[in-house]
Amino acid sequence: MNNVLKALADRSTSGDTLLDEQTRRERLLRIIARLSFAAFAVFLIGYLVTWLFVPDFPLLLIGTDIVAIFVTLAVLRLLSRGSFMRAVGLYTAGVTFILFTAVYFVNGTMGPIVLALPVIALIAGELGGRKVALITTAVHIVIYVVLAILEAVGVLVPYQMPEIVSRLIWGGIFITAATVMVAINQQFVAFMHTALSTSRKREETLAEVSQQAQAAAAAERAAQQQALETAQQLQEVAREYVAFLEQVAGGDYSAILDLDALAGRENMPLELISLGEYINTTVASLVEALDEAQSIQERYLVQSWEGLMEARRAPGGYRYRAGEADDASQVEVDEDAWLPQMTRAVHSRDVTVETQELALPIASGTRAQLIGALGVRREGSEAWSEDELALVTTVTDQLAQTLENLRLLDETTRRAAREQMAGEITGRIREAVEIEAVLERALSELGRAFAAERGTAYLALGEQEEA
Numbered sequence: 472m473n474n475v476l477k478a479l480a481d482r483s484t485s486g487d488t489l490l491d492e493q494t495r496r497e498r499l500l501r502i503i504a505r506l507s508f509a510a511f512a513v514f515l516i517g518y519l520v521t522w523l524f525v526p527d528f529p530l531l532l533i534g535t536d537i538v539a540i541f542v543t544l545a546v547l548r549l550l551s552r553g554s555f556m557r558a559v560g561l562y563t564a565g566v567t568f569i570l571f572t573a574v575y576f577v578n579g580t581m582g583p584i585v586l587a588l589p590v591i592a593l594i595a596g597e598l599g600g601r602k603v604a605l606i607t608t609a610v611h612i613v614i615y616v617v618l619a620i621l622e623a624v625g626v627l628v629p630y631q632m633p634e635i636v637s638r639l640i641w642g643g644i645f646i647t648a649a650t651v652m653v654a655i656n657q658q659f660v661a662f663m664h665t666a667l668s669t670s671r672k673r674e675e676t677l678a679e680v681s682q683q684a685q686a687a688a689a690a691e692r693a694a695q696q697q698a699l700e701t702a703q704q705l706q707e708v709a710r711e712y713v714a715f716l717e718q719v720a721g722g723d724y725s726a727i728l729d730l731d732a733l734a735g736r737e738n739m740p741l742e743l744i745s746l747g748e749y750i751n752t753t754v755a756s757l758v759e760a761l762d763e764a765q766s767i768q769e770r771y772l773v774q775s776w777e778g779l780m781e782a783r784r785a786p787g788g789y790r791y792r793a794g795e796a797d798d799a800s801q802v803e804v805d806e807d808a809w810l811p812q813m814t815r816a817v818h819s820r821d822v823t824v825e826t827q828e829l830a831l832p833i834a835s836g837t838r839a840q841l842i843g844a845l846g847v848r849r850e851g852s853e854a855w856s857e858d859e860l861a862l863v864t865t866v867t868d869q870l871a872q873t874l875e876n877l878r879l880l881d882e883t884t885r886r887a888a889r890e891q892m893a894g895e896i897t898g899r900i901r902e903a904v905e906i907e908a909v910l911e912r913a914l915s916e917l918g919r920a921f922a923a924e925r926g927t928a929y930l931a932l933g934e935q936e937e938a
Contacts, residue, residue, distance in 0.1 A: 831864060
């Protein structure tokens with residue numbers, strides 16, 4: 472992020488610098504063109520005055536000066552249209568041609584016009600860059616050397632100005648060159664000031680970007696730290712939730728999540744608290760449903776055993792009596808075989824041990840529904856050993872399991888017999904093809920199945936009053 476912001480700042484600053492440089496060059500060319508126009512206009516006036524007093528003054532020099540004035544006007548026109556590089560080329564080429572033409576009429580290669588040639592090269596470099604400066608300098612050198620050679624061999628004989636005119640031209644060119652140099656220096660100073668301002672602005676921008684990047688990095692670190700803390704809290708809460716669910720799965724149905732403690736933790740997400748409330752509510756509903764189902768199962772189990780007892784398919788009690796001989800021992804049905812120690816065992820739902828008596832509850836089913844008790848009495852004062860207690864406990868557990876299996880077998884047998892009887896009765900009823908025959912056969916079959924003394928079947932669309 473820091474690198475991206477820095478690149479954007481550099482690009483913006485670079486674009487502003489290029490725009491300022493182009494504006495500076497256009498302004499400089501406009502100033503030089505106006506100075507040149509003024510200088511050529513002054514020279515034109517001087518030439519005209521000299522022409523009035525010097526009979527053989529060359530009119531071609533006046534014409535050359537007029538051409539120079541038009542060239543500067545054309546340069547200003549191009550600048551107003553935004554054609555900067557064309558204006559630079561026109562000014563450099565036109566002034567070069569005019570100056571070298573003027574060299575012939577003003578004392579040749581050793582005359583005052585030569586003083587303006589380096590200034591033109593400097594202006595070309597300042598406006599068009601190093602390449603334009605090199606080309607202009609090379610052209611000046613070549614033309615100057617050619618003129619000097621032609622002048623040395625006598626092919627070209629320059630016009631010799633009067634001394635006073637020559638001095639005036641020297642002075643005018645010097646002033647013009649100095650003015651142009653001052654303008655260039657002023658533009659350079661202004662450009663340096665702008666560059667320094669731009670540099671300071673760039674540094675300020677970079678400093679601001681750096682501060683923003685540091686702030687963003689600090690915010691990112693804070694966000695990462697917050698995310699880490701949230702993840703740790705999530706892990707801790709998840710472990711607590713898992714432990715709670717394991718506790719409930721282990722049979723501790725009274726367990727509950729402490730949501731107040733969770734809400735008191737720092738930066739605890741509300742979603743986790745809502746999840747805890749949902750888990751508490753769901754577990755409570757499941758426990759309630761489980762308790763109801765277990766209660767229904769217990770009632771069903773009690774009703775089932777009560778049905779067995781009422782049907783006398785399971786006698787109330789048995790008593791074992793030991794005889795004097797080993798083969799004289801017997802087991803007999805005894806409804807009054809209940810021992811007081813067995814009552815205490817049923818109430819405590821655990822083994823009760825006394826010196827002569829031992830009692831254990833008999834529990835049936837997964838919910839350990841009490842269906843009776845097993846009591847043992849012996850003579851003597853010897854205490855019950857651990858092995859004896861373990862043996863009695865094991866036998867009692869196996870007895871309870873076997874009784875439950877027998878109850879289930881009896882229930883299954885009775886259900887099968889009931890379904891078989893219902894099938895047979897339904898089959899006989901379906902054999903009838905008339906309503907009277909169906910009713911008669913239904914009453915007959917039900918009376919025979921229940922050994923009933925009386926049965927009634929009545930067809931009516933409305934309710935009948937009680938007789």
